[in-house]
Amino acid sequence: MKIVAIVGSIRKDSLNRKLAEHVKNRYQDKFEMEILTLNELPMYNQDIENDPPEAVRTFKNKVKEADAVLWVTPEYNATIPGVLANAIDWLSRVDKVMIGKPSWIMGASMGQLGTVKAQAVLRTVLFAMGLSSPLLPGNEVYVGAAHEKFDASGRLIHEPTITFLDGVVDNFIAWYRKYHG
Numbered sequence: 001m002k003i004v005a006i007v008g009s010i011r012k013d014s015l016n017r018k019l020a021e022h023v024k025n026r027y028q029d030k031f032e033m034e035i036l037t038l039n040e041l042p043m044y045n046q047d048i049e050n051d052p053p054e055a056v057r058t059f060k061n062k063v064k065e066a067d068a069v070l071w072v073t074p075e076y077n078a079t080i081p082g083v084l085a086n087a088i089d090w091l092s093r094v095d096k097v098m099i100g101k102p103s104w105i106m107g108a109s110m111g112q113l114g115t116v117k118a119q120a121v122l123r124t125v126l127f128a129m130g131l132s133s134p135l136l137p138g139n140e141v142y143v144g145a146a147h148e149k150f151d152a153s154g155r156l157i158h159e160p161t162i163t164f165l166d167g168v169v170d171n172f173i174a175w176y177r178k179y180h181g
């Protein structure tokens, strides 16, 4: 199975990217994962959606060719960051590469609630017309106080989170095989 992880933060020390890297590395015997960055994506503009810049084409193609998408989102002001909303706008138009594409969600924040509000927004967006991505039910991953759960080298060191993620990944794979494999 080939998964792309879309990380909604473009800062170099992103906790959400570290979370995606943990998933990529720990479960490399279960699936192949490529972590996509949103750094190169221009702002969505309907005027150019039919002939978008190369960065947009590359991004959309990677999502199109993947079996599934893992969204790893920060929370900005109780919603998803603008860079992630922008990426979703590109994905939702013209060839609509998210339609029918299974996906699942994780998020890390410095607050205790671990992106609970952002993920609620993201779920609503992904259910919206024009996207319709089947989402892994349950298995909600809210990594709160995330700055305390990674070491200086960026490794996830919080054992309860590591164990919880093991279960979520198994559930994701079982769900994927049953309904989409």
Ligand code: FNR
Residues within 6 Å of the ligand: 009, 010, 011, 013, 014, 015, 016, 017, 074, 075, 076, 077, 078, 079, 108, 109, 110, 111, 112, 113, 114, 115
């Ligand atoms: C935040 N942060 C934040 N955290 C949270 O739990 N709820 C929130 O609403 C917000 N809002 C917010 C807005 C803006 C503009 C910034 C820059 C930050 C803090 C956020 O959780 C923290 O910066 C994370 O580290 C962001 O994720 P990355 O970049 O580390 O992946």
